[in-house]
Amino acid sequence: MVQQVEVKLPQKEYPIYIENGLLAQTGTLVKKQWPKVQQVALISDSNVTPLYAEKVRLQLVQAGFQVYLYTVTAGEAAKSLGVVASLYDELLGDGFTRSAGVIALGGGVVGDLAGFVASTFMRGLAFIQIPTSLLAQVDSSVGGKTAVDLPAGKNLVGTFYQPDAVLIDPDTLTTLSQRYLVEGYAEVVKMAAIASADFWQLIAQIQSVAAILTHANALIQASVTFKAKIVMADEKEAGLRQILNFGHTFGHAVEAGANGALAHGEAVSIGMVTLTQCFEHAGLSPVGMTAKLRQQLVAVGLPVTSDLIGQPDFYTRIAKDKKNRGGRVNLIYLKAIGEPTVYPLDLTQLPEFVTQNLLAVK
Incomplete structure (x- = not known):
């Protein structure tokens, strides 16, 4: 049974879904949130992409989305303005517009990075979190903080940008070290x-x-x-x-x-x-x-x-x-x-x- 927590803010409300095997419902749940979105940027990293990206991508394609997968190198170094700029270039090259959506598939680094890209590209795209690490599931995917690092410290450039939904599948924890x-x-x-x-x-x-x-x-x-x-x-x-x-x-x-x-x-x-x-x-x-x-x-x-x-x-x-x-x-x-x-x-x-x-x- 899907557990659901509602986040209700003055400017936005969104659901957090929690259930074992939830990745198999990705297409249905995302379509429910984004009935008018066509293009989706699925942002993941080199650890998570081989495990879950194809499963999620197929779910989204079957739901009628045009999906582009972007994989960054795993690790904190991905949270940089240089990586953000590269993702902007890829989105532009693939013809993304303000009607598109961004999905973060991964741990806290991917969530922070993808959220920052979603909040700033063309002044804001639709955004959904699919956290795959325990750290991201219990903390960083909830609450709307996005950020990248500077040489002087962590998370020094960022935004508050609430997602449209958070999809948590505890089964992904079995592939964590x-x-x-x-x-x-x-x-x-x-x-x-x-x-x-x-x-x-x-x-x-x-x-x-x-x-x-x-x-x-x-x-x-x-x-x-x-x-x-x-x-x-x-x-x-x-x-x-x-x-x-x-x-x-x-x-x-x-x-x-x-x-x-x-x-x-x-x-x-x-x-x-x-x-x-x-x-x-x-x-x-x-x-x-x-x-x-x-x-x-x-x-x-x-x-x-x-x-x-x-x-x-x-x-x-x-x-x-x-x-x-x-x-x-x-x-x-x-x-x-x-x-x-x-x-x-x-x-x-x-x-x-x-x-x-x-x-x-x-």
């Missing part, structure tokens, strides 16, 4: 930590990598429902949506400093634990909160520490993060599970805060 399945689970832990005690009870069942797949539908449903609720309350990250950055301020800086050695979810795992350790030592998070997070993450093999934290470049990267405003950074900490709180801190005070509450107590 263990590492990237686990990476996505880090974002599930983040969602549970900031959402509620009930969600945390759900993830407490996950004590092995195999359990992630066993409970995938429930984890995806809970994550998507929670994120949709936050996005509906704060579409453009003016206030409440900031809580979704729990672990990301430190995580983004560690990820960039690792030069590709850490996946996004691995960096977020490190960010959540080290930041919580800071706030627990400072007396703002309750005693035992760090251990609770660490136990859940270590159970599936996620990293929770990094020697990059506290290095000079670590603070430089945080200072360049797009989330900083007016020389201040809003750190998210937990008063309790399900009680995230914003802690504004002057960037000049951050090194002392980290040294006193993390580095000096190791």
Whole structure:
């Protein structure tokens, strides 16, 4: 049975469909959303194209669409202005007009890239997300954030551009490597930590990598429902949506400093634990909160520490993060599970805060 979550925003409403085997319904579901669209740009990457692109393409062709497949090299490097320009050229060469649509088939990188292309080409094309990684299914495909990277940092050029639909097939998780399945689970832990005690009870069942797949539908449903609720309350990250950055301020800086050695979810795992350790030592998070997070993450093999934290470049990267405003950074900490709180801190005070509450107590 198809599970459906509705995202209702002032300017747009769209469905998120979740069901095992949903890829086999792609043509029907896309036609329902796009009755007048004829041309479709199916954007994927070199990992996902061999697995799912032909199946999705045939579904779309059978539904009456003219489909063009564009495959980018897998990896974060695809999120660049150079790749965007190449895709613009291909769309122009294939005669795409403003009445066309773009479908992202892949993980978070493909979703961010394709969404950015859809939002900017000819001032905006129709857009649908088909996320194939756990990270994309529970987080990046929902909420309308699109972006590409600059040499100075991740996601520094982007738009808010809501999709017309999100199609989630948990069966695609069976072709993920263990590492990237686990990476996505880090974002599930983040969602549970900031959402509620009930969600945390759900993830407490996950004590092995195999359990992630066993409970995938429930984890995806809970994550998507929670994120949709936050996005509906704060579409453009003016206030409440900031809580979704729990672990990301430190995580983004560690990820960039690792030069590709850490996946996004691995960096977020490190960010959540080290930041919580800071706030627990400072007396703002309750005693035992760090251990609770660490136990859940270590159970599936996620990293929770990094020697990059506290290095000079670590603070430089945080200072360049797009989330900083007016020389201040809003750190998210937990008063309790399900009680995230914003802690504004002057960037000049951050090194002392980290040294006193993390580095000096190791």
